[in-house]
Amino acid sequence: MDLIYLDPPFNSKANYNLLYRTPQGDAIQAQTTAFQDTWWWDTPAAVAFDDVVASGSRAAPILIALKSYLGESDLMAYLAMMSVRLVEMHRILRPTGSLYLHCDPTASHYLKLILDGIFGFENFKNEITWKRTAAHGDSRTWSRVADKILFYTRTQDFTWNIPYEPHSDSYVSSHYSNADADGRRFQLTSILSPSPRPNMMYEWKGFPSPPMGWRYSRETMADLDRRGMIWYPRTKSGALDTAKRPRYKRYLDEQKGNVLTTIWTDIPPVNARAKERMGYPTQKPVVLLERILAASSNPGDIVLDPFCGCGTTIEAAQRLDRRWIGIDVTHHAIDVIEGRLDERCPKASYKVTGRPENLSEARDLAKRDAYEFQWWANWLVGVQNYLEHKKGADKGIDGLIYFKNGPRGIGKVIVSVTPSWLRL
Template sequence: MANHLYYGDNLAVLRESIRDESVDLIYLDPPFNSNASYNVLFKGGDGAQSAAQIEAFDDTWHWNDSAEEAFGEVMRGGNAAASTMLRAIRSFLGDNDMMAYLAMMAVRLIELHRVLKPTGSLYLHCDPTASHYLKILLDAVFGATNYRNEIVWLRSRNPKGSQHGVKQLGKSTDTIFYFVKSASAPLYRERIMRPLTSTEIEEKYAFVDEVGRWDDGPVMRSGSMGDRENLVYEYKGFTPGPAGWRMEIEKLKELDRKGNLYWTSTGRPRRKLRPEDDKGTTISNYWDDIPPLNSQAKERLGYPTQKPVALLERILNASSNPGDVVLDPFCGCGTTVHAAQKLGRQWVGIDVTHLAIGLIEKRLRDAFPGVEFTTHGVPQDIGGARELAARGKYHEFEKWALSLIAAQPGNLSKKGADKGIDGNLWFGAKSEGRAIVSVKAGGNVGVGMVRDLRGVIEREGAGVGILLTLTEPTRPMLTEAAGAGQYELPGFAPVPRLQIVTVEEAMRLRDRALRLPARRDDAFKRAVVEKDPGAQGRLDL
């Protein structure tokens, strides 16, 4: 299957592009617009939320024709348990946003069940807003006997809602439901042992010798383990009883050579257990050892709901093997596909926003130089870009073009005109600089467009203007742009105040096609290069 990134509605992609029983592991973190910040992909320079990601789901989680159609598909489908359960939930909830969300999720969960192998596992990540309803749907689709765990992840040690005067307890955890397709699905618990902390090592390995810390352990088998004639032999004048030693003589000699065999005052042999041989402790369903990403985390890319790679690595190590296929149908900023690439899994990511697709492409290429994957549903060359523009879906072209240079959409909401602002970029050490982007998809371009953009940046008090055009600029346009002069941010080299960038250049160079002083880091930050893509990430405890 190799690696594939899809732009589009995950329901359509699942039905049209993913075969039955072809996926080994599914992780999904489906958005629910109970809190606007949950779906926000970007924030402005002043911290204000952007409508870009919210707009992508604006028509999804409301009860409308699409929700009614999704409900009808479940009713007419072959999963009787799912249709019965969804009908019962609707009789209780009525036709509202929550019901629309559950109808949309139900039809997708049925498709996810279809593409999962009999040995496959599914992990659904959610917050308390809809977790109780989602668990009921999962029971119906996968079968209650295939429920394995409700994993509780401690995502915050300083939860909101715990301040004085707030009449509810702080919300500090997320829920991850773990289901399997059948009883044959594996769980590799030994791969996800939690390493001991330094304090735990000191407590458990309290003795110290010239080699290091150690703890006392047996080297002979107990009588309850049964007789083992082949393990009964003499070593340094000592012969154990009929149960024998715990190892063959060559391993016992090696243990002794390493200083890990000692003799008690009564002359009986014992083993010195070392912390470096300790695999750690078995984890339960309460995960408090993987901290959320703070604002200073190296892997943070500026996506508010970004999950730590270590969280996804634990899930992938627990339920998949190298070469297995991992699917994330709501892949957001791409943490799942990043972890899959790092651990040698094949992967499929799907997202409905051009912004997310652009971020994932950049993240993977930054972290894994030479990585190979195929992006579907977006232009791959200038011919494809012209075809997208020619379809008449200007806003789709605009959002895709902005994603090439990692720009935040300007006024893409349905309220009012864009006022000449198609996108924004923030730069400067304190995000004090702003660049306004104007996207032009038409074949007729002229100097008036440059003048208009200059008027917009002057009206808005922005430092730089970017004209992103599908058509090559004319000489008078270049002359007019050069006449706008330079913009200089204190402490940085001056840059052209008006810049004209072609879509073809942006496709080739991405955000390097622009010249901005100290571009802000928390929009599309460069991912850290993975030095050893095949190695499992260590947890910072």
């Protein structure tokens, strides 16, 4: 992989629901759990912990130390399950590749320790703070408004395209207050060398050499002068004022903007009225992913999102001409992403793997996860409203299909998934 972005569950103990709609677009009150953001110490967590310890990864002693402090807690389960995955992500990154882990302050400090062990602390590049929302009026502590994005690289030789943001109007007014006769705005910057440069000490058009020399050679100065890039001070009579210094003219229309910092406040969250909204409360805006992909990958590179959810990374990669791979544990997430691509990237070419394509694979899915089998079966027949809110005993009705029923308005078909036939 050239770039990996992951936005895993944050151990927030929250159930994230998807809102379903009728064919007419009206909201349906019934919701279904897309995934449950809850972790607990169980056999899979213990196996994940043992796998990391046995892997020989530099994260092993860190994970052992954390377990001695946190015990067999829910948070330790989360860290163990994340660690075994991060070890594999490090393995498949190209030497020039990067990884961005999106998290909140609940566990970001623990995850950073683990990433330091896996990638090496020398390959930690930034902790980005994304202000995702405004202050909450009912907060009982300092209002939590930001997420963290941890940026690591595989090596020191990594892909990097400098990201810029446009200059603000106030910045332009204060820093580019000068203009040529044709209206081109510019600012004046020093043309003097900041350190002693004996070979740059020469007289230029009657201006004596600065104490440490000019910033440019005679040849470069002549080229800049020919292109009108040097401003010369003049007296009231219009003559050159050699008691002062010439300056370099930095034109506004030749600047890309300000280099972006690690504090991002210019990207709002996906609000309730946003066209890109898919119904996931934790959905990230496409522009956030486009910024990350543009900075740390190039067209044609391969981008991986191993927790792809509703497909924001995939859409951003498709729009920026990157190749991509998305992984999710639920069948419904893949269904959502397919619909998203069909609507917003109709020319996208992709293949879905892991979905049953024959009787043998359907039997296998039912044995491994009856709940996911139910989702898949509902999808096969076009269910629009899934009625099972959580895993548990089958209540008989698993989904509804709405259809136009002539003068009677909207009719509905009741769907019940009964996998007993798989035993045949």
